[in-house]
Amino acid sequence: MAHDAPVSPLAPKKVPDVGPVAGVRFATAEAGIRYRDRTDVLLLALDAGTTAAGVFTRSKCPSAPVEWCRAVLPHGLARGLVVNSGNANAFTGKKGREATALTAKIAAKALGCREDEIYLASTGVIGEPLDATKYEGVLDATATRLAPLPWIDPAKAIMTTDTFPKLATAKVKIEGVEVTIAGIAKGAGMIAPDMATMLSFVFTDAAIEAPALQALLSKGVTDSFNAVTIDGDTSTSDTLLLFATGASGAPRIADAKDPRLARFRRALTGVLADLAEQVARDGEGARKxxxxxxxxxxxxxxxxxxxxxxxxxxxxxxxxxxxxxxxxxxxxxxxxxxxxxxxxxxxxxxxxxxxxxxxxxxxxxxxxxxxxxxxxxxxxxxxxxxxxxxxxxxxxxxxxxxxxxxxxxxxx
Amino acid sequence: MAHDAPVSPLAPKKVPDVGPVAGVRFATAEAGIRYRDRTDVLLLALDAGTTAAGVFTRSKCPSAPVEWCRAVLPHGLARGLVVNSGNANAFTGKKGREATALTAKIAAKALGCREDEIYLASTGVIGEPLDATKYEGVLDATATRLAPLPWIDPAKAIMTTDTFPKLATAKVKIEGVEVTIAGIAKGAGMIAPDMATMLSFVFTDAAIEAPALQALLSKGVTDSFNAVTIDGDTSTSDTLLLFATGASGAPRIADAKDPRLARFRRALTGVLADLAEQVARDGEGARKxxxxxxxxxxxxxxxxxxxxxxxxxxxxxxxxxxxxxxxxxxxxxxxxxxxxxxxxxxxxxxxxxxxxxxxxxxxxxxxxxxxxxxxxxxxxxxxxxxxxxxxxxxxxxxxxxxxxxxxxxxxx
Missing domain, CATH: 3.10.20.340 (ArgJ beta chain, C-terminal domain)
Known part of the structure; x- marks a missing residue:
């Protein structure tokens, strides 16, 4: 955390109990991106076959990680996610693009996958080159510690000016098979390019093909994250990613309008709305x-x-x-x-x-x-x-x- | 003044010396619109033949005085202006329309002119009915005290959360005849419907027909008042009026593009820009x-x-x-x-x-x-x-x- 501000009086009274999501494991580390001795990187591994969807800032000057995600998203498959705080890798020009490529390369090696299956998000200071060589060795070591729990760790690792970690979860059945949705978010100003930015990552073990997953996410964001404003300012880095591992064993669904997804759609919308409300409840300086x-x-x-x-x-x-x-x-x-x-x-x-x-x-x-x-x-x-x-x-x-x-x- | 805030550190070092504008006389009074024993009304008289132009708030919920001015402006002639503080006469429905009609009637009688030659502006609390019967007698008495100087009086009379009076002036020649431009303004938030609002009134003794005057004003406002923002909020009452008495004896001009107006156009733009900058310099809480x-x-x-x-x-x-x-x-x-x-x-x-x-x-x-x-x-x-x-x-x-x-x- 950048500030030792007291926890927002609007924080939820209790942190939800978020269970494991089959096919998702994670670990956090200290890479020394901006400060020493501070947890500043989250590495998250996704089982083979995971599909991906994303929505991003509408800024005309997006960060290098946003450009990276937009470029790899059409493949529709994901095996890993790397999130760092301390440096937004925004307004960093050619060096910024080189840093995202190097980060993806190091993460792909650590997780044993292709570079274009790695997703990236960064939050922190703008305009400072991000030295991705700091990930060398660190991500390899982190990959040996991957675990499916506890979700509070990644939720805390991505905080900046946030005064409390933001988690939400839901369980629903698809054709009798229970699937889990788990999401984390950060954001306190609708953005302060120096430190705050809205990032959210949502995971499910349902099996949903990428185009359908994208349709669900694009629809779900309208009345959740896109219906929250702190100060009207828009980050260069705002990122919301949704991953579906398919590891629950539920049937694979190709159409967002498939009636078997009715409950899932409502549950997903609920998780997104919950996370978005937590962002508003942690608005910088908010009392109401x-x-x-x-x-x-x-x-x-x-x-x-x-x-x-x-x-x-x-x-x-x-x-x-x-x-x-x-x-x-x-x-x-x-x-x-x-x-x-x-x-x-x-x-x-x-x-x-x-x-x-x-x-x-x-x-x-x-x-x-x-x-x-x-x-x-x-x-x-x-x-x-x-x-x-x-x-x-x-x-x-x-x-x-x-x-x-x-x-x-x-x-x- | 509503606040006893200290004068903005950005206030101009000296108040400009504004001379009389031939054909313009004014006086202020205490009508008890909201508070007793406070100067809250400005009555301004214009010689016969004065032309008028105006630009107003783009709000879809404009105040009753804005609607009144828009209705009388097509006549193009003006003989009087009444400005009050303490009550914006905004969001007052039918009562608001009745209050403007009654104010114009009382003012027209006091100045001996037609009701549709009276212009109105109000600033103050929103949603409270304005009791225009308080003008009965007051405007008559005020009309007996009309004088061409000092301009600091009307500039002060229209202040609300402003921390200093705003005046600007210029003199130029049209075909060898000297004409004067004098303007006053108020505004500190780009608006707070409770008290602040941007009002400005500019006067000249040049002789310019109404359509040409309107063209000059509409063009002049683009890079002055429309290029200032305090908080992005827009008043229900923002009003900028320009009056030309023609009493200088300068030739009457019918076309805004007439080359004889070249210097006047520049001088008018300068006065508008000066007033607009003073509004920014008095932004609520502004230090820079x-x-x-x-x-x-x-x-x-x-x-x-x-x-x-x-x-x-x-x-x-x-x-x-x-x-x-x-x-x-x-x-x-x-x-x-x-x-x-x-x-x-x-x-x-x-x-x-x-x-x-x-x-x-x-x-x-x-x-x-x-x-x-x-x-x-x-x-x-x-x-x-x-x-x-x-x-x-x-x-x-x-x-x-x-x-x-x-x-x-x-x-x-």
Whole structure:
């Protein structure tokens, strides 16, 4: 961890008990990427036949590991994953590409597979060359210690400004065979290229062919990771990978819409949503989790844009930090979203309390009751646009002085 | 003023000496709109024949005064302006429309003109009905005290969270006749619907027909007020009005492209840019003025979007507050803008110091020298995209704990 910040008050009360995922083993190590005597690398081995899917940052300046993953993903097969903290290997040009190639080469040798079956992710400082020669020997040694448990180790190994490890799991049956899903994530600012970034890795022992796995992941991310925002900033390194080893013995499925996958789809979406909520709960400096619900928009896409406009508004987020049910700022954020909205049809609620209705303050609005609601740890802001049937929900957190301290005092 | 905050360290060292504008007289009063014993209304009278132009918030939920101004603007003529603080008359529905109509009626009677020759602007709390009957008698009495000086009075009367009054002026000749331009502005957050909002009123005694005046204003705003951002939030009430009385005796001009207006155009743009920069210098909690310069983009529009992405990034703004030349965050903000950009062609400088070049850290980059530069009050961030000839500049300020305090502790 980069900061010795206290654990977020919004952290889940208990860490889930995550069982082994057949075909997945891992170990962590100290490679000295940026600091000595610090666990900074995770090596994860996947059984032969594992399929892979991924979604990545939309940044036009992605990191070298993101470019590497995008390049190998079309093969659809994976045998290993290497994640390091301390250096993001972003904005490192030709040297960055050389570092990813060398890392994959060393990892492939350690795991006995092809280089294009190795996936990579890095988080840490931007613009510093990553010296991949530090992996020489280290990954070989790490590969001798691979084990299927405990999952808390890889979850901790990928933390940076996170104040708690993020894990989620689910078990479902496919044609009578139990399969496990296990996921880990890191992320605290929606990114701070210096240290934070959103990374998540999800594993299952179900047997799903790569195109179907990709379809499941692309759909599952829409209302989970893509519906969370801390500060509207986007990392050069954001990476979400999903691997299916097939080692459960469940039947191999080739179509994402196969009815045998119905429960699996829901379980996967649940794991992704759980991990994404944990990221919001660990937002830098966060004291409150904010759920922005938009209904009655002209479409889901429109609802998402309005919800994001509210969730990213510094004025809305500072008001929540101040426990102020400032619906005027919500009106402002709806207005600036640029989506169809009419003042005289808007309804705004904080939790169960309707504060504004039909273009004006609700006559029944009680400031004392609303102030009491704003002391809660989880705040629901609900806006009904009154125009259509599009709805959506986005998670965020409040904007506190601690956010500024964490991100402004970082180097000084 | 709502806050007794100390004057921004970025305030101009002296208040400009603004002379009278022929055909413009004003007076301020206490109407008790929200608080007693506080100057909260400005009445401004314009000679017969004055033309008007305006640009307004792009919010889909504009305030009632914005809707009023948009409705009367097509007439193109103006005789009066009423500005109040304490209540924004926004999100007030039918009552809000009634309040604007009544205000215009009372003002028209006080000034002896038509109601559709009255312009209105309001700033203050959102969602509270504005009791326009409070203007009864007050505006009549105020109209007996109208005077052409001193301009500091209206500049102060429209302040809310502003820490200093904002004035700018210029004099130029049109066909040998001297004309004056005088402008005032308020704004500190790019908006906080509770109190702050960007309002600006600019006056000249040049004689320019309304369509030409509108063309001059619409063009002039692009690189001044539209190139400033404090927090990316947009008021329901943002209003910029330009009035030309024609009382200087200069020839009447009907075409914005008339060569006789060349100097006037430049002077007007200068006044608008000066006022806009003062708004950035009074950004809530600001300690540093940040000029984001983008060159080498594929178009000016693309350069503007990239510059805005950098200027609105909380991570870039907190880094500047921490005096950290964190160019990794600048790369991140370029990447998330969604505009054409290639990592390996980017060049990033802080002031005169080139920190990154061709997709990697500049080998000559000296951290000590850069840290020394970051202690300056005005910080230039310059990004060359390396793809084309589009360039632009946007002004912003840093994001400090004081911003969060001002906006989070506002009601509590």
């Amino acid at each position: 989790l904010v759920r922005v619900n938009v209904t009655g928009a002209v479409s889901k896409k429109s609802a998402r844009r309005i919800a994001m406009s509210i969730a990213n508004s510094p004025l809305v987020k500072t008001a929540v930090a101040g426990e102020d049910a400032n619906w005027g700022r919500v009106v402002m954020a709806v207005g600036k979203a640029g989506e169809p909205a009419e003042r005289d049809r808007l309804t705004i609620s904080f939790g169960p309390i309707r504060v504004a209705h039909e273009g004006a303050r609700d006559p029944a609005y009680d400031e004392a009751e609303t102030s009491a609601y704003m002391k809660n740890e989880v705040i629901d802001i609900t806006v009904d646009i009154g125009l259509g049937r599009g709805s959506d929900r986005v998670l965020t957190c409040d904007l506190t002085k601690e956010y500024v301290a964490i991100n402004g005092d970082y180097r000084s | 003025l940040v000029r984001v310069n983008v060159t080498g983009a594929v178009s000016k529009k693309s350069a503007r979007r990239i510059a805005m992405s950098i200027a609105n990034s909380p991570l870039v703004k907190t880094a500047v507050a921490g005096e950290d030349a964190n160019w990794g965050r600048v790369v991140m903000a370029v990447g998330k803008a969604g505009e054409p950009a290639e990592r390996d062609r980017l060049t990033i400088s802080f002031g005169p110091i080139r920190v990154a070049h061709e997709g990697a850290r500049d080998p000559a980059y000296d951290e000590a020298e850069t840290s020394a530069y970051m202690k300056n009050e005005v910080i230039d961030i310059t990004v060359d995209i390396g793809l084309g000839r589009g360039s632009d500049r946007v002004l912003t300020c840093d994001l400090t704990k004081e911003y969060v305090a001002i906006n989070g502790d506002y009601r509590s």
